[in-house]
Amino acid sequence: MSARYSWGGDEFVFVELAEEMSLQANFKAVAITNLLRDERPDGILEICPANASYQVRYDPDVLEPHAFLAHLKELEDRVGDALGVTLDCRVVEIPVLYQDPWTTETLMRFRDRHQDPDATDIEYAARINGFAGVDEFIGAHSGSPWFTSMVGFVAGLPFKYQMVPRERQIVVPKYLRPRTDTPKQTVGYGGCFSCIYSVRGAGGYQMFGITPAPIYDPRQTKPDFTEHTVFMRPGDMVKFRPIDRDEYDDAQARAEAGEYRITVRPVEFDLQPFLDDPDGYNKRLLEVLA
């Protein structure tokens, strides 16, 4: 698995680490971009890790492009298969009210754009992934943690890839045509990725629920946002925790009062032991949330 390098005009280098999605490819993207961020040569403007690729924006008047490309290849060699690399990560707990009234109302408005107009998004996703019903589906969606493989699309929106073997990955198509509306903090799903919509707006992912936890605060008035406007970072491992309406209402009230805090624990993540025993590793990982 060798990376593919490409110029993005005169200011970007784009690097595809793998054509298909895997945790290993993502781990490489995070590891290489972390190395680059630590060294931070002059002339680097943006370092963007993504699911199975990354890009760098640089100033070619400061960094000679061919020498810089050679340097990125050297970083790729240093990271290698990424199996020996450890990352300083966070485990983050995100409460989710699945099948909530707001995303349900929204998805009903856009039934004409959906593959299965007679079912809700979560009923459809449960059925095509072979689950017995919605409850079993929610159990799978919230049962294993998710690796934040990319932040982007719009401000602060995390893409998450579930930390389970491929045969247990949930895969759903996006809407036939994108919606023009998605409630803020909707938990969405497209392809093999779960996301949390950071702001209200257009969207094409299936909608499963909503979290009361704010993840974007442009005014930085809330306690989780004193250092940054965006909560989620690449490498964050997210555990979704199903909650009921009472708990949602309570958390939502605290969020509105500017008192809500997201539960976060720092951990070191090792890829190889995870790949050897994902379920055992996840179990130990999630113990830090207890």
Added chain:
Amino acid sequence: MTAIEVRKPGLSTTVQDRGRSGYYHLGIPPSGALDMYSPEVANALVGNTPDAAVLEIVYMGPELRFTGPAVVAVTGAEIAPRVNGEARPQWESFAVAEGDVLDFDYLKAGARAYLAVSGGLDTRVDLGSRATYVIGSLGGVDGRPVAEGDVLPVGDGGTGRPGRVLPAALRPVMAKDVEVRVVMGLYDHRLTDTGRATFLDTTWTLTPVADRMGFRYAGGQLETVDREPPFGAGQDPSNIVDSPYPIGSIQVPGGVEPIVLHRDAVSGGGYMMVATVISGDLDVVAQSAPRTRTRFVEVDLETALGLRAERKDRIARMYAALGD
């Protein structure tokens, strides 16, 4: 202290500067003026540094009232400014007095005009920039386009004087037919040879879908290579595992209607990109109005770097021409 009162907002008038860097990996794009050359000239004409914030005016101008004297300049798209109904020149600094009303004639060429005021617009700074990014509610006035009743403060200590003029040879040409230089790459291997040739040989027409996020063109269908989709990419041959999008990259969802991503772009997504507009020619895209006929012209990286150097030289000549 002088301020600018917004009496009519125009179509979509935003505060912009040279944008913010360092947050694209969190989905926050650089933003900033879409055409970077015209506002740099406007700032130079009124004695500002290049980083000063200006108004970006799209297609239809605002009506503005000045609460005190100021020196201003309007550059970019051809949209004649008027003070109390009297015409004023573009690419030239002029004075306004307390109570004067500045508005604009209809747009004759180009798409985006820039209004600089000596001292710069002194609106709020978010993440190091005053540039408006609407989706993320950052910069400008509460992170949105200006609205009727807004009052835009002007910075102190402006040193501008009226009567500075940019020589005609240093003004950009606002054309209905344009060439946009691109470096091929990213996912262009997903196009067949025919698809690639179609991309470069078609005269594309800019659709009305042209805003700060992206410019969508119509005119052809690009043939893509058949393939088994890789895990996580999606079923359409133009789908990829969601990846970062370079500013200026051209994505082609479904092989139709190329979209040039601009400074408020979504930072990544699942459509193949086949080329990237060179940094300087983003100005040409920015000044394209709907129906502009556009050819994408392939250049290699070395040529792109040469054009980059030429552009820097042009900016240096602009400053030399406007020196006191």
